[in-house]
Amino acid sequence: MMENVRIYEVGPRDGLQNEKAIVPTQTKIALIDLLSQAGFSHIEATSFVPAKWVPQMADATEVLNGINRAHGVTYAALTPNIIGYEKALAAKADEVAIFGAASETFSQKNINCTIAESIERFIPIVERALADGVPVRGYVSCVVGCPYEGDIAPEAVAQIAAKLFELGCYEISLGDTIGAGTPEKIIAMLNAVKQHVPVDKLAGHYHDTNGNALDNVKASLNEGLRNFDSAIGGLGGCPYAPGAKGNVSTVKLAHMLEREHYHTGLNFDVLAKAEALLSTLGENHD
Template identity: 60%
Template sequence: MILPDMVEIFEVGPRDGLQNEPRMIATDQKIALIDLLSGAGFQRIEVASFVSPRLLPQMADAAQVLAGLNRVPGVAYAALTPNLKGFERALAAGADEVAIFGAASEGFSRANINASIAQSLERFAPVAQAAAKAGVPVRGYVSCAIACPFDGPTPVAQVARVAAALRDLGCYQISLGDTIGAGTPQSVRAMLNAVLQELPADQLAGHFHDTGGRALANIEASLDLGLRVFDAAVGGLGGCPFAGNAPGNVATETVVNWLHNRGFVTGLDPEAIGQAAALARGLRGSAGTR
């Protein structure tokens, strides 16, 4: 008997999706969204970002969000931690795992975190060391894995180099981001073939935006090369503030239905995800108080 392939969806909507919303979203609304997602069968949900509140006011309530969750056993609640101070705050708030966010292009790295690629890796080292000491898993992100809004197409060798550097810091998994939605199946395959020279497929994840409606085709190309983890945002929340008019992350509900129709198993409940997606769409442009 041949068992169907299992594909994991790493839900990033509450962090990557909501962080760029222009209006402040109430803490209880964020918690309500995450609680709905917690009941849908996800193994990992990225819920907060511990960056400076001055730089990212939407995530200023990260600790309160983590404190208010109805945690479900078996679900890991993750947070983005760009530096050691952010990691310490995330650890105190009870994050189950953390993420560091690098870039494969110099232009994006400088625009996004005001540092070169080399400088960013130096910043991440203390975070990775502290996480290892505390026994907290660290996930790595590589943005602009296909193209950059400032530098144009990203050389595949550079993507592989940054992914390998994050692995060497101790990241258990590297998420490869098509930040501006420029990817095609051909460019995704070329990028992955380069990265797979450094890391096996089971240490990689795909993170695709749906510009031009190509996200599912890019996921299919990634599946063909062995990837079985993909980031998605419920309701299609999110986008990159440096990516012009690029649409946001591919919608979780769209990816789950597409995978199920092709015989893959996700362990996710489409009805529960649909409820969360309805709430997520309602948060767009919503106002609230903490």
Template identity: 60%
Template sequence: MSQVEIFEVGPRDGLQNEKRLIPAAEKIALVDVLSQAGFRRIEVTSFVPPKWVPQMADAAEVMAGITRRPGIRYAVLTPNLRGYQAARAAGADEVAIFASASEGFSRANLNASIAESLERLAPVAQAARADGIALRGYVSVVTDCPFEGKVAPASVARLAARLRDMGCYEISLGETLGQARPEAIDAMLAAVLDELPPESLAGHYHDTAGRALENIDASLARGLRVFDAAVGGLGGCPYAPGAAGNVATEKLAAHLALRGHATGLDMALIEQAAAMARTMKGAE
């Protein structure tokens, strides 16, 4: 039985797009349940300007409030050096930086070209390296862009290589729109795997069209063993209209178990967290 790690991103990537401003106490309670469920890494929040993502304005409060358990890395997203400094002050074990594989999405999401966004991220990468804080990279729109259509696999591979060279220990490949078919994921991975080994990659697949699990199967066949997911299927992207949530952690864990992969997760606690997540987004 092979091990597959699920990287829980619900508290950050899941909640960031919710319209109702969720109290910090609810976010803390969700992270505390997740901390007992067997995850090795949990993405808790993001230190971004509140005017961009009002839902994450309480990042420092949430980080201060969670009950940390040994053996878990508590990760946060940081778009710039100021965000990184706030994350470090809040005790983040890991920080993530993000860039887009298409120019159109980069301008909509970051108000910068891909090259400009990487220049902006360089000081974050340097600071993380100097401080000994783990750095993860996200690539968004790895197959389809809402502004440009199909994204060339070579563009994704180039960007993944740039993030690797900046010091990212792992690159999470984001299928942001949730529309890709497994053959598109396979073609994208074929290009990226020319630059990085599978153990340096993670899959981050939204489930808009209900194909996230098929895309994960295609990725497993290519050797990937880390996948991002959000309890309760939380999520969406404020800059990708119509994109539904991330693949649900509980759905992914059950799918992996059926295929003989161990995740080490406590499914009763996962279901409890998923019910909390659904309540937070008003689905129950």
């Protein structure tokens, strides 16, 4: 019997946020509607961040209000502060995410505060979400390397992951933001994090900047991970991480997992339609 691996689709948010040209709201809705048919249990749909930070996400409410919600699919939104959380709740996001970093410099560049200050900011969001019955997912960026600081110590990653888990995040997504990871570095990082957070509460979020993402997924599978983030068409990257373009492609990841005898439950015909829609954005992302 094939073992299940969950792929968490992040293309509509983490993927599109880095597109220079504003993607029409109706195109975002059409993309999410296709992804909703593809067999995902979780789709990161948008983020409620100030438009001056990420103009691409200024239509977050319209996107969540416009999609056709499929039964059994969780639609998530990134919420950096309590104002964003309240907007996400009003737009009926099923899940929210908070975003920390293992690098002090990246934290300052990305969310304009120290790591410690970011945790303080997250406390009211998580408390409110848990009281409202809304699941919270925690992200840790720069888990291997930082565009400003270079290599990141595995224990630094473990500390922020542990804090997010203690706050009440049901899962911690470990982001190789600049694609600096190699299997050896990923394993070292995971071994540190697993001392603090159960492996079934972890997800790998690996960028393919240097072509190592699939090898890093394989190494993570051997370490017990069964949850991975990816973006349709290999979209995106963080706007605050120079040169970081390229989440691992959902289709490439799913094909690799199937070859390795894992079950993803995804429909490749529908995924092909979603990739075809992306080609209308004027750039080939795969």
